[in-house]
Amino acid sequence: MSGFAALLTRDLRLAFRHGGDVANVVAFFALAVILFPFGVGPDPDLLARIAAGVLWVTALLAALLSLERLFDADFQDGSLEALSLMPVPLEIQVLAKCVAHWLTTGLPLTIIAPLLALVLHFDAAGYPALVAALLLGTPVLSLIGAIGAALTLGARRAGVLLSLLVLPLYIPVLIFGVAASEAAALGLESRPHLLLLAALLAGSLALAPWAAAAALRQALE
Amino acid sequence: MQRFANPARFMRLSAALLPWCSVAAAVLIAIGLFGALFVAPPDYQQGEAVKIMYVHVPSAWLASLVYAVMAVASAVALIWRHPLAHIAAESAAPIGAGFTFVCLASGSLWGEPMWGTWWVWDARLTSVLVLFFLYLGFIALANAFDDRTRGSRAAAILAIVGVVNLPIIKFSVDWWNTLHQKASVFRMGGPTIAGSMLWPLLVMAAGFLFLFAVLLMLRMRTALLRAKLRALRFGT
Amino acid sequence: MAGRESQKSFTGEGLACRRGERRVFKGVAFALTPGDALLLGGPNGSGKTSLLRLMAGLAQPEEGVIAWNGETIADDLAAHRARLHYIGHQDAVKPALTAAENLAFWAGMRGTDGGVTDALCRFRLDARADWPARYLSAGERKRLGLARLMASPAALWLLDEPTSSLDAEATEILLTAIAGHRRAGGCVALATHAALPVPGAQALSLADHATWRQR
Numbered sequence: 001m002s003g004f005a006a007l008l009t010r011d012l013r014l015a016f017r018h019g020g021d022v023a024n025v026v027a028f029f030a031l032a033v034i035l036f037p038f039g040v041g042p043d044p045d046l047l048a049r050i051a052a053g054v055l056w057v058t059a060l061l062a063a064l065l066s067l068e069r070l071f072d073a074d075f076q077d078g079s080l081e082a083l084s085l086m087p088v089p090l091e092i093q094v095l096a097k098c099v100a101h102w103l104t105t106g107l108p109l110t111i112i113a114p115l116l117a118l119v120l121h122f123d124a125a126g127y128p129a130l131v132a133a134l135l136l137g138t139p140v141l142s143l144i145g146a147i148g149a150a151l152t153l154g155a156r157r158a159g160v161l162l163s164l165l166v167l168p169l170y171i172p173v174l175i176f177g178v179a180a181s182e183a184a185a186l187g188l189e190s191r192p193h194l195l196l197l198a199a200l201l202a203g204s205l206a207l208a209p210w211a212a213a214a215a216l217r218q219a220l221e
Numbered sequence: 222m223q224r225f226a227n228p229a230r231f232m233r234l235s236a237a238l239l240p241w242c243s244v245a246a247a248v249l250i251a252i253g254l255f256g257a258l259f260v261a262p263p264d265y266q267q268g269e270a271v272k273i274m275y276v277h278v279p280s281a282w283l284a285s286l287v288y289a290v291m292a293v294a295s296a297v298a299l300i301w302r303h304p305l306a307h308i309a310a311e312s313a314a315p316i317g318a319g320f321t322f323v324c325l326a327s328g329s330l331w332g333e334p335m336w337g338t339w340w341v342w343d344a345r346l347t348s349v350l351v352l353f354f355l356y357l358g359f360i361a362l363a364n365a366f367d368d369r370t371r372g373s374r375a376a377a378i379l380a381i382v383g384v385v386n387l388p389i390i391k392f393s394v395d396w397w398n399t400l401h402q403k404a405s406v407f408r409m410g411g412p413t414i415a416g417s418m419l420w421p422l423l424v425m426a427a428g429f430l431f432l433f434a435v436l437l438m439l440r441m442r443t444a445l446l447r448a449k450l451r452a453l454r455f456g457t
Numbered sequence: 458m459a460g461r462e463s464q465k466s467f468t469g470e471g472l473a474c475r476r477g478e479r480r481v482f483k484g485v486a487f488a489l490t491p492g493d494a495l496l497l498g499g500p501n502g503s504g505k506t507s508l509l510r511l512m513a514g515l516a517q518p519e520e521g522v523i524a525w526n527g528e529t530i531a532d533d534l535a536a537h538r539a540r541l542h543y544i545g546h547q548d549a550v551k552p553a554l555t556a557a558e559n560l561a562f563w564a565g566m567r568g569t570d571g572g573v574t575d576a577l578c579r580f581r582l583d584a585r586a587d588w589p590a591r592y593l594s595a596g597e598r599k600r601l602g603l604a605r606l607m608a609s610p611a612a613l614w615l616l617d618e619p620t621s622s623l624d625a626e627a628t629e630i631l632l633t634a635i636a637g638h639r640r641a642g643g644c645v646a647l648a649t650h651a652a653l654p655v656p657g658a659q660a661l662s663l664a665d666h667a668t669w670r671q672r
Contacts, residue, residue, distance in 0.1 A: 002565060002568060003565070003566050003568070006562060006565035006566050007566065010551075010554070010562050013553075013554065013558070014551060014553055014554070017553040017554075018553060077547055077548075077549055077550070077551070078545055078546070078547025078548065078549040079549040079551070081515065081543075081545060081547070081549070082543070082545075082549045082563070082605075083566070084515065085513060085514075085515070085538050085541070085543050086538065086566045086567060087535065087538055087539040087566075087567060087568065088566060089535070147382060151362060151375045151378060151379055152362070152365070152375070154366065154371070155362070155365035155366050155372075155375075156365050156366070156367070157365065158365075161358075161361055161362065161365050164354070164357065164358050164361055165358040165361075165362065165379065167354075168350075168351045168354035168355065168358070169351075171347065171351060175347075207382075207385075211378065211381075211382045214299075214378055215375060215378050218371065218374040218375055218378065219371070219375070220515060221371075221374075221515070221516045221517075368477045369477070369478065370477055370478060371477070451478070452478075455478075
C-alpha cells in the first residue's frame with residue numbers, strides 16, 4: 001500500500017507545483033458553460049431546461065482535456081518504464097494515478113458546478129442530486145479515460161484519437177448523470193439514476209485499472 | 222518467413238473455400254430476398270415497409286457477431302501472440318462496421334414509416350451507435366502508430382474492453398422501456414414470429430454469415446500478401 | 458561443476474528478440490552467478506537494449522527462456538521485478554521535484570526509505586539535494602538516475618549505457634559502486650560502447666548474433 005500512497009503523493013505534488021494545470025481545467029469548464037447563454041440567448045426557462053446537459057457535457061470535455069497528460073509525461077521521460085518495474089502491481093499504480101487525476105480534475109469541477117448552475121438558472125431543487133451525480137460520475141470519467149490514455153500512448157494525433165475512443169464510452173455516464181440531475185430539478189426521484197451511476201463506478205473501479213495496466217504494458221513492450 | 226508458416230495453410234484453405242462460400246452467400250441471399258419480398262406476408266399496418274426487417278435484423282445480428290469474432294481473435298492474439306489472429310481481427314473490423322452501418326441506416330429508414338421518426342435516443346439504438354464508434358475506434362487505433370504491431374495490440378485491448386457493450390445491446394430492450402421492439406427470435410421459449418416470416422429471416426442471416434466469411438477471407442488474404450511483400454522488401 | 462550449479466544464477470538460453478516487425482537477434486545465451494559482471498557490446502541496433510529489457514522482464518523473448526535460480530522469470534514477474542534495478546537510457550527524473558524527493562519517491566516505491574541521503578552522498582549530489590531537478594546539469598541528472606541503485610538494495614543490476622554523459626570522476630563513482638555490489642554477491646549486466654575497466658567481466662558481443670546488420 002505504501003507504493004499506492006507514494007505514487008499518489010508524487011502526482012499530487014507535481015500537479016500543485018505545475019499549478020496552472022488544475023486552473024486550466026476549471027477555467028475551460030467555466031468559459032465553456034458561460035458561452036451557452038451567449039449562444040442560445042438569455043431566456044431563463046430555456047437555460048434551465050438545458051442546464052443539466054450543458055454542465056455534464058462541458059464537464060466531460062474538460063475532463064477529457066486533461067486525460068492526455070495522465071501517462072504521457074511519465075512515458076516520455078522513462079518514469080513509466082521504471083514504474084512498471086516496481087514491486088507494486090501496475091493495476092494499483094493506475095488506480096493511484098486515477099485518484100490523483102480525479103482530485104485535480106473531477107473534484108474541482110464538482111465544486112465549481114453549482115456556481116455555474118446558478119448562471120444557467122438551474123432549479124435549486126436539483127443541486128444536491130447534481131453534486132451527488134458529479135461526485136459519482138467524475139471518477140468514472142477518470143477511470144474510463146485512463147484506459148483511453150493508456151491505449152493511445154505514443155500514437156500519432158493521440159489527442160483526437162483519445163476523444164474518439166473515450167467519448168462513446170462516456171455516453172452511459174452522461175445519460176445517467178443528466179437524468180439524475182434533471183429528475184431532481186423536476187421534483188422526480190433521482191435515486192435510481194444515482195444508483196446506476198454508483199454501479200458504473202463500481203464496475204469501472206474493478207475493470208479499468210486492469211485494462212489500462214494491460215494497455216500500458218503493451219505500450220512499454 | 223517462419224512466422225508465416227501457418228498462413229500458408231490458411232492461404233490454401235481459404236483458396237479452396239472461397240468459391241463455395243461465395244456461391245452459398247449469393248444463393249442464400251437470393252432465396253432470402255425472394256422469400257422476403259414475395260412469400261412473406263405484408264404487415265397489416267405497415268404494408269410492404271416491414272420488408273426492411275429482412276435486411277435490418279440480419280445485419281444487426283451480424284454486427285454483434287462480427288464484434289464477438291473480433292474480440293475473440295483479439296484475445297487469441299494477445300494471449301498466444303499468433304500474428305494471424307491480429308490480421309483476422311483487423312480484417313473483420315471494417316466488415317463489422319459496414320454491417321452496423323447498414324443496421325442503423327435500414328433501421329432509420331424503417332423507423333420513419335413505423336414510428337414516425339428517423340431516430341430516437343433509446344437504449345437499443347444508442348448502444349448500437351456506441352458499437353459503431355467502437356469499430357471506428359478500433360480501426361483508427363490500429364492505424365495510429367508508426368510501429369504497426371503496437372497498433373495491433375492496442376486495438377486488440379480496445380476490442381476486449383468493448384465487449385461489455387454486447388450484453389447491453391442484447392438486453393437493452395428488456396432492461397429499459399424502449400421504443401425498439403423486444404426480441405422475437407432469440408429468446409427463452411422460442412421465437413414468437415410466424416413461420417412464413419421466420420424462414421426468410423434465417424435464410425438472409427445465413428447468407429449474410431457466408432458473405433462475412435467471404436469478405437473476411439478476402440481481406441485476410443490481401444493482408445497476408447501485403448505482409449509478405451513488406452517482409453521481402455524490407456527484410457525480416 | 459555441481460558446486461557452481463547450486464549457487465544462485467541468472468541464465469538465458471536460445472534467446473531471440475523481435476522489435477516491431479524486425480528480428481533483432483537470435484541464439485543468444487548468458488549465465489551469471491553472484492559477483493559476476495556481463496558487458497554487452499555491439500554496434501547500434503544490435504539489440505543491447507533489447508536484451509537488457511528481456512532480462513528485466515519488460516518484454517517477452519520470441520524464443521528461449523530466461524531463468525533465475527532455474528525458475529523461468531516469466532512465471533513470477535513480480536518477484537523478478539523486486540530483485541532488480543533497471544536503469545535505461547532515460548533518467549526518469551521529474552524536473553519539478555527536488556533531487557532528494559526524486560530519489561525518495563523511487564525508494565518509497567520499492568518499500569525502503571533508508572538509503573536516500575547515503576545514495577546522494579555517494580554520487581556527490583548532497584549539495585544539490587534540495588534543488589529542483591530542473592536546475593541540475595545533464596551529468597548531475599544522469600548521476601541522480603544512477604543514484605537509484607544505491608537508494609534501495611537489489612540483487613541484479615541492469616544498466617543501459619550508464620556512463621554516457623558522465624565525466625571521469627562520475628564514471629569512477631559508478632565503477633566503485635558496481636565493484637561494491639559485486640563484492641556483496643550481486644550481479645551486473647551492462648551495455649556499453651566505452652571500454653570500461655570492469656575486472657573479471659564476461660563479454661557478450663551481439664554483433665555476432667544479429668540477423669539484421671546496419672550498413
